[in-house]
Amino acid sequence: MSQKPEKKYTLNLPRTEFAMQANLVQREPQRLAQWEAADLYGQIRAARAGKPKFVLHDGPPFANGDVHVGTALNKVLKDLIVKYKTVRGYDAPYVPGWDCHGLPIESKVTQELRAAGNTSADAASIRSACDAYARKYIDLQRGQFKRLGVFGDWGNPYLTLDKGYEAAELGLFADLVEKGFVYRGKKPVYWSIPFKTALAEAEVEYKDHISQSVYVKFRLKGEPNTYVLIWTTTPWTLPANLAVAFNPVYHYSLVIVEGGSYIVANPLLSVVSEKLGWQSYQIVRTLHADELAQLEYEHPFCNRTGRLHPADFVTSDTGTGFVHIAPGHGADDYQLGLKVGLPVYCPVDDEGRLAPTTDLPREQQLPESLVGKSVLEKNNRSDANDAVLALLTEKQALAHREDYPHSYPHCWRSKTPIVFRAVDQWFIRIDHTVPGAGSTFRQTALDTIASAVKWVPDWGQNRIRGAVESRPDWCISRQRTWGVPIPAFYDAAGEPILNADIVRKAAALIEEHGSNVWFATPAAELWKQCRPANWSGPEAVARGQDTLDVWIDSGSSSRAVLARRPELHHPGASGAALWQADVYLEGSDQHRGWFQSSLLLSLAGNGAAPFKTVLTHGFMVDEDREKISKSKQGEGGYQKPQTADRYIKDYGADVLRLWVASQDYRNDIVVSEERLKKVGETYRLIRNTLRYQLSNLFDFDPARDAVPDAELTGLDRWILGEFSALEAEVDAAYNAFEFHVVYQKLAQFVAVQLSATYHDVVKDRLYTDPVNSPRRRSTQTALHRMVTRLCQMLSPMLVFTAEEAWEFIPGRASGSVHASEWTPGTVSVSDAEKAQWVARLALREDMLKPLEKARQEKVIGKALDAQVTLRATAAVRASVDPDGTATLALQELANVSQLTWEVAETVAPEVIVSKAAGVKCDRCWHWETDVGSVAAFPELCPRCVKAVEAGTAA
RNA sequence: GGGGGUGUAGCUCAACUGGUCAGAGCAGGCUCUUUAUAAGGGUCAGGUUGUGGGUUCAAAGCCCACCACCCCUACCA
Structure with missing residues (x-):
């Protein structure tokens, strides 16, 4: 049995409780509970009160089924933007929403009712069952979205089935009626004979x-x-x-x-x-x-x-x-x-x-x-x-x-095969000239698309232009039960009665009682309630049974959510800018869907586009780059369902989020085990880097030990200069919504500048210098700054891990990284100083290859076993080392025990590697010729003796 | 069929929008290290830039054709 000999001399070895193993699947739910208990979202709102506003408006997913991995992608992308804006100091509230009406729910519910023996349910009871069904799935999905680490006003989302929402939607509809957009006409629609109804595309x-x-x-x-x-x-x-x-x-x-x-x-x-x-x-x-x-x-x-x-x-x-x-x-x-x-x-x-x-x-x-x-x-x-x-x-x-x-x-x-069949329907006109506008509504919409909205990527503009150019009048009525009623009446001759005042009265009724009131109240009573005071038209004998196209529901959110929720307003702005959202972000299919319906309705009803910028993402495809289809489930296809929960159970939310960030979402997004695993590797690299930094700050108190910029060592100034450049790049990439660039920049910086270079070089000073030495404190100052800002830069992506690491940062300013503010720009380094270090690091690269060769030849093992001789002309040496400080710096950078210059003819420095001279110090592992010169410490070099005498770290 | 996109090393991304031998990181092979150790370092290997033409002194980038995949649309009277 061999046993490790007891250390006779102390080193300042890293210590931390920040675990190497992430254990995300277990740890994340605990963190969520903690945040929930502390009302972190509320805390962030309070911390940002009065700050510039940034509003990302959520496109409502359909309240049915589990959250699909594609839906998760959409939600995480939105959350990345919101969290980035928040960490940069904006007040960026997020109000999630759900699309609740529509055939899929109605169909499911009537099926369930039928299975339960109820074949003659009336409209009101079907609608109640649909309401319960939608709310059940809202709860389910809400839990799954929260589990992804998405922050938002989850306790008060917007639901298209809320009576307030329905009333606001009808308010907008009333404006359209008033402006002459709405007419009744006959048009061929998809018709299902067994269901006796029109079908949506x-x-x-x-x-x-x-x-x-x-x-x-x-x-x-x-x-x-x-x-x-x-x-x-x-x-x-x-x-x-x-x-x-x-x-x-x-x-x-x-x-x-x-x-x-x-x-x-x-x-x-x-x-x-x-x-x-x-x-x-x-x-x-x-x-x-x-x-x-x-x-x-x-x-x-x-x-x-x-x-x-x-x-x-x-x-x-x-x-x-x-x-x-x-x-x-x-x-x-x-x-x-x-x-x-x-x-x-x-x-x-x-x-x-x-x-x-x-x-x-x-x-x-x-x-x-x-x-x-x-x-x-x-x-x-x-x-x-x-x-x-x-x-x-x-x-x-x-x-x-x-x-x-x-x-x-x-x-x-x-x-059954569908038939195309013309029936009377309600339509919204696209080509009529709006009073005062001077051009057709279609043209107004096209002008707005071209000049008032920014489309990212820019081809999005072509997509929606094509959709608006080619669209026919909008058929907005559905022969359905589960939807917002079209408040139309019919007279004795069967002629429709639709008027803005009637719609507004119906909206007021619905605001009070919910839209069931339309279906549950006898027609005569309903007409009494909705009949305008000065009505001179024909009297109604029946109420309309049609409901609005669900695209009217979600497309009305500019009125029902953006305009109605004061927390989403831009204080100080006026007109449309007050309630316009900064960003909408959905899949590219929504150019013809929600982007278009929102634009048309807001333009017609509010007089302006509901968004300033529209971002789109591509669709998820499987590893064969084919669309994810249910038929591929099981044998020969995917082993597991493509739900968000499934991936969270295997990888944790942070890895899933990091994967989302790593992909250029403007194109197709390939989801596969291989890619998730690769991102998992990057996650570990980042986590270990944070751990290294935190573990070397165990005895660092910034208030007591921080070194002023001017007194930082050259190496530390160099890394902080690099870090500043990184911050600027990361900030620019976030700001351009290019998260994959953020990911690449951060991952590469962590791997190259930090792990392979700075952290590797700086170990020697951190471990072996006297605890309180200026050199060690200088490096700790740099580490402290970097770990703080790394956590902030990572926080939009690694929601849980950034917070976990944040709690280990000594003297941190705020309780949660998500409430903290990140201001890029750490330290500025002059070009001359920068150039000097670029030259030194290039020389370090030159030394690494010969060192590796010596290692292959068994001359040395680790670099500290070596001494290096640099052969170059005096002029070359002078250019690299004008003041004589480079020799020690290079020795440290290469991690070798001795480094000397030798005048020679070679212009490019020639690197000679040999076994270091002297004896290996037992503490710092440097080879020195004066090891043992202090009698009390026969195995130590004089530098280590001083360090040991200076005492141990707290 | 029409419209909109994409196609760069095993993977994820670059390439200043025609101009130094197409660059990184990760993964992989070899290797050092037991003072980040279920970690870390070094080093090596990897691309006819989807295919085929063309324009140009020069193309991953421009033009044409084709192929594959994704989104929208018509799914045809």
Whole structure:
């Protein structure tokens, strides 16, 4: 058994309770409890009261399910900004929010009710259940967000289901009504037949589907045997056909075939002839666009005619070059119909059955044999399709029929194919001229995008411009229960009544009672409450059942949150600047979503954009750089669910946050075990560096021991100069929201300047100098400053670890690093002094390689076993060492026992390494020729004798 | 199909927006150290800058085409 010999002489070895092992998974929850008990968020608010305001406005996540790792990324990025601004002295409150209404919750809840046997719940009770459901998930998610170390007003978040929020949203809506933005119109929407409701885009799933496609002959008027040939995959829409579109850039040919003449687009002629089984055909002549536009055709089985219209959406990859147009059943069709003045004719009722409407005279509409036939498909067949096909056959209009596989939208709940169906809906106008604005609303929005908002990255501007340029009028009504009601009434004739005063009265009611009041109060009573005093219009007999699109909910947050919460106001600012948020930050999909809805609503209702800067991040992808999908879960894919909690359980919040910071979030963000592990390595490097600094401050009291700047040793001034440069870079990177640059700069500084250089060199003085020596205290002064500021710079990323380390800093100013203020700029060093140290460190590099060679040759082990001879000309030596102080500095930098100069011819200093002379001092491990010269300490060098006699550290 | 992005060593990021042999850190190999020790130091190796063309005295960066992936949109009558 060997045992370590007892040390006879003391050294100032590092001591600290700051653990090497992070144990984040166990330690972080304890820290959270501590913060909660002390109301740290409240303390920070109090500490920043009156300071310049910085407002990041939270985009509300949907209150459903666990927090996904992608949602965590979004939240952490926001928190990085808020914490950075806070540590830099801003008052940066964070009010988190949740998006609470919408179909996913309603659907889940009705499903649960049905499973519990309740099949006839009324609107009010469904809504109550939805409310409870949303709140349950808000609580769940709130816990998970807090666990990530995100600070905010968690006790008082904004919820789109709060009655105050709903009332403010309707207040904004009332302004829009007043300004003439809102109208009722008919438009094709996605329609789910089983649910008898319109669906939002997000509620549509695309699945493979086989449609019965048909080639149909449309006979030209006055030409008994000449046909325009159209192709469609939805025969049931033929009763709604009102026109045919062609593309004016194609050439069309009139061809003679046995049995008749047809017009077909040239690029598709050969395909069509093959499909229709034409034995031979003869091209008579080419028809041009202006000629086609003159043509009129007879509907194959309805008693009416239609015209041909040019349209650029007609393609030549499938079909015939002629597209059957039913304005009631398709977006392109609808737009074309609007343009050329066709009615929005949709002979399909709520149940999905063919039925005549009032848009056209009955005799021009579908024949009686079609009425009542259902459009809903079962096993790729529907009664309506069959009946139409039969009718086409009977009329000899069916040229060809074939199965056509393609992806087709399906209702995400009922899994049935969706139909496009025109129904009455509420819309917000985009192209009307706002009184006093002088340009259309769309143009105003585009101008605002271009000149009043900063987009980061800059291409974000293109994204949202494209979205605003191309968007149609905004369909804002949903036939749903779980949402904010549209406070419209209907008179005895079924005509809608919507007016700003009515909406404001309804808003006041809802502010008092919550939006259930709209559904639970009898219509007559409701009208009494909402009827304006001087009302002269028709009296209402029914209330509207529609709710607002959920994008109106979240898009109203500028009014409902920013304008309504005084803590989010910029004191001293006026007008829009008072309530405008400094930053919105969401995924790039929100250019078309929340960024757009917020911009349009705020611009229309408040007269200004709700944000000054809009930041976007990319999406999370897996290690194959493919999007994270649930189908990859389990075998062959991810082993574990991609929730935030899962990663926290494995790595801790600080490592997860550091990983978020390390990624350039403007692009796709790859999440993989490998990357998390790598970041974990960096975390350990940083933690150990902090630990080294803290452990060497165990006997340092800044009030008593700090050394003034002018008296710091050159080495310490050098590192503090480097550190100042780092601070400036880190501050600039944070300020530009480039956290990955912060991460890189900090990690590299810690690894290179600190760990490999400064900390390594300075060990000797810290451990072996007399405790109170100016040189040791100087270095401790530098360490103290750096560890303080490192904690501050790290605090936005390493929320828990920075605080943990902070508590070990002697004489720290504030209780929490998160309440402290960081001011970059530690010490300024002259260029000349800096250059001198750059030269010395370069020489150190030159010495390291020969030292390594000597180590390989077993001449030395550690560097202190060596002596170095620098051979150079006298002039070279003088340039490196003008005042003779460099020799000792270089000896310390290289960590060698002896260093001497030798005059030689070589210009670049030549480095000769040999075994050091003398005997190794037992205490400092330097090799010296005078070890033992003090008789009382035979194993020590005289320097160590002095240190030992000076006493031990406290 | 249309629009918007991205593609630099195993990983994360640089490269002053055409100009010194494309740089760091981490990881990896070898090695020293037992006074940061479930730590720390040294050293070595690693890239035809997605592919193929082009412009230029000069390209990772500009132009064209293609490939892969991400976001939005149309998913086609």
